[in-house]
Amino acid sequence: MHFEYSIIEGDFVNAGAASSAVKKTLKQLNLSPVVIKRVVVALYEAEVNAIAHAYGGTIYVDIDSEKIFMKVEDRGPGIPDLELAMQEGYSTARPEVRDMGFGAGMGLPNIKKNVDKLVVNTKVGEGTTVEMEVCFVE
Amino acid sequence: MEKNTFYHALQIDEDKCIGCSHCMKICPTEAIRVCNGKARIFENRCIDCGKCYKVCFSKAIYLKQDDFDSIFDYKCRVALVPAVFLGQFPTDIRPSRIYAVLYELGFNHVFEIESAVSIYAYLKNLYARDHTDDYPLISAFCPAIVRLIQVKFPSLVNNIIPVKPPVDITAMYARKLLEEQGCNPDDIGLFYITPCAAKIAAVKSPVGEEKSIINGVINMDVLYNRVYKKIKEQGKNYVAPQFSKARLSSDAILSSLTNGERRLCMAKRSLSIDEIDNVIEFLEKVENDEIEGIEFLELRACDQSCAGGVLVCENRFLVSECMYARARKVAERERNGETTRDLEINKERDYLAKNSMVESIKPRSMMVLDKDISKALEKMERIREIKNMLPQTDCCFCGAPTCDALAEDIVRDNAQLTDCIFIQRSLEAVDNMKISEAIDITKKIWGNEKLNISNDE
Structure with missing residues (x-):
């Protein structure tokens, strides 16, 4: 099953729209609430990251009977130092983003904690692609 | 193990129910459908909140109580x-x-x-x-x-x-x-x-x-x-x-x-x-x-x-x-x-x-389409296809509260695609359905009385 959602720059009002929709789908699949929560938390973080830093992008979601694969692709500044970005508390979020309660520097680390597989491809000046996978059975 | 069916205080008095569908539209868990001109409660979805009781002007919804x-x-x-x-x-x-x-x-x-x-x-x-x-x-x-x-x-x-x-x-x-x-x-x-x-x-x-x-x-x-x-x-x-x-x-x-x-x-x-x-x-x-x-x-x-x-x-x-x-x-x-x-x-x-702690409160999701995840995915795909065919007007004419609810009911074998009046009209337009068939479907949902106005002539 395949879904796509678009991301609009700075649209914090609708942050969580994609993760909510995915959650609704997963609730119909008889998955454990723990798995659903991990997916929703990870996707929400990735969604917020793209809204905060990029100029727009697309979320692709594929679900089969064993796993969910999520790809968040954005056009944006890219991440200059990926290793640093993976550290808890490190953030380059703009002040206005922080004022809205986002940008605590927990995004990527939090994603990593919740998914089984994480691949980040980034190119400065072009954009970032975050690929996440969560398996339904251990 | 939790029991499969749950006691419900809210009951429908079929003699009083006129199948107006107000209760169906207001139910927060989409637990009500109209069938044969009467409201019907899905026991596993109803949470006994009482919203239907408040909205029912025929007083057809009552609460079981001890004498x-x-x-x-x-x-x-x-x-x-x-x-x-x-x-x-x-x-x-x-x-x-x-x-x-x-x-x-x-x-x-x-x-x-x-x-x-x-x-x-x-x-x-x-x-x-x-x-x-x-x-x-x-x-x-x-x-x-x-x-x-x-x-x-x-x-x-x-x-x-x-x-x-x-x-x-x-x-x-x-x-x-x-x-x-x-x-x-x-x-x-x-x-x-x-x-x-x-x-x-x-x-x-x-x-x-x-x-x-x-x-x-x-x-x-x-x-x-x-x-x-x-x-x-x-x-x-x-x-x-x-x-x-x-x-x-x-x-x-x-x-x-x-x-x-x-x-x-x-x-x-x-x-x-x-x-x-x-x-x-x-x-x-x-x-x-x-x-x-x-x-x-x-x-x-x-x-x-x-x-x-x-x-x-x-x-x-x-x-x-x-x-x-x-x-x-x-x-x-x-x-x-x-x-x-x-x-x-x-x-x-x-x-x-x-003695005041409850032992355990277990989930009993009403949303799961199938226990088998592959089958659930298939069903979900079908729901998506059906949704695309439905008008998204949520008119309730099919006896379900929303178009999405109908799509789900169809996949759960509780309803037919032809229950939708827009589908009926589309089929009639290409001569794939007779008006009499469409009327039969409507009667099955809303009962005979509502369509018998001109019978006395």
Whole structure:
């Protein structure tokens, strides 16, 4: 099953729209609430990251009977130092983003904690692609 | 294992139901469909919130209750009375007068449910202290909310504080006290005067327990009528015998109203949310992990909490105001040191605390399409295809509350694509359906009567 959602720059009002929709789908699949929560938390973080830093992008979601694969692709500044970005508390979020309660520097680390597989491809000046996978059975 | 079907207080009287579909449109869990011109409730989806009961103008939805005379099956007849019961009466009728009438109607004992509120609050605070990982914790006070979480937000069942509501704690206390006074356990009949449907269901089919300690339920509107009639008959100058006094603290009086529990909780940040659609909106956010820092949620299914219960006779705002007025009076006496906050029940705190935890509250999701994930995915794909064919008008002509609900019903084999009138018209346009066939479908959903207007000609 395949879904796509678009991301609009700075649209914090609708942050969580994609993760909510995915959650609704997963609730119909008889998955454990723990798995659903991990997916929703990870996707929400990735969604917020793209809204905060990029100029727009697309979320692709594929679900089969064993796993969910999520790809968040954005056009944006890219991440200059990926290793640093993976550290808890490190953030380059703009002040206005922080004022809205986002940008605590927990995004990527939090994603990593919740998914089984994480691949980040980034190119400065072009954009970032975050690929996440969560398996339904251990 | 949880049982597959659940006791429901809300029932449909088919003789009175005209199949108007108002209940179907308002149901927050999409638990109602129209079939053969009558509303039908899906038992596993219904949470007994009572919204359908309020909206039904044909009075076709009723609440199963125990006959009042069933109290006389017991020698020792106990009324468990909530504070909202008093809130319905004019303020010049004193609580002790109302309680006296309950004795005259046949009860031997009156216990005020909210006398257990301080023990209840103490247990919740204790639990909250040890379960910081499960924040925000959700009170189990309102049984409709517990059921809502079980069916619609199964991932949040662990957030529910598994402390029994005050009525159960008071019931335990009453039973213990009467047994100690020499009553034969089989002779004691505990009757709960209920303001709502969910609480009836909670007694008849408790969540996380085998059997309720309460023996029967009397609907508040029925008792209100009996009591009020008696007071009117007795007239203004009647001197009521003193049986039982109102002893509740001001905090206890207000506990069943919105903010009532929140005032007694130790959480630094907490919220009170009443009315079921408001609660659903907020729980969606909690489920997404979007809410940070909130420690406690007081959630109630009815607007104005228990004052808005479907069986409360007076207007909910007036009931609430009346209870605040009573609480203010008591608070003044408390400040002057005229009342003691030390109720007898608190002497039994340890015994009651030991028996006031619910064993476990299990999820029972209504949303799962199939236990087998591959089959569920297939079904989901089909639902998506069907949704694309439907008009998204949510017109309800198919007998389901929304187009999405119809799509799901079709995949669950509970409905046909041709139930949709837009599909019928499309098929008629290309001569793939006769008008008579379409009319037959409509009759199957809405019954014969609604289409027989011109039969007399």
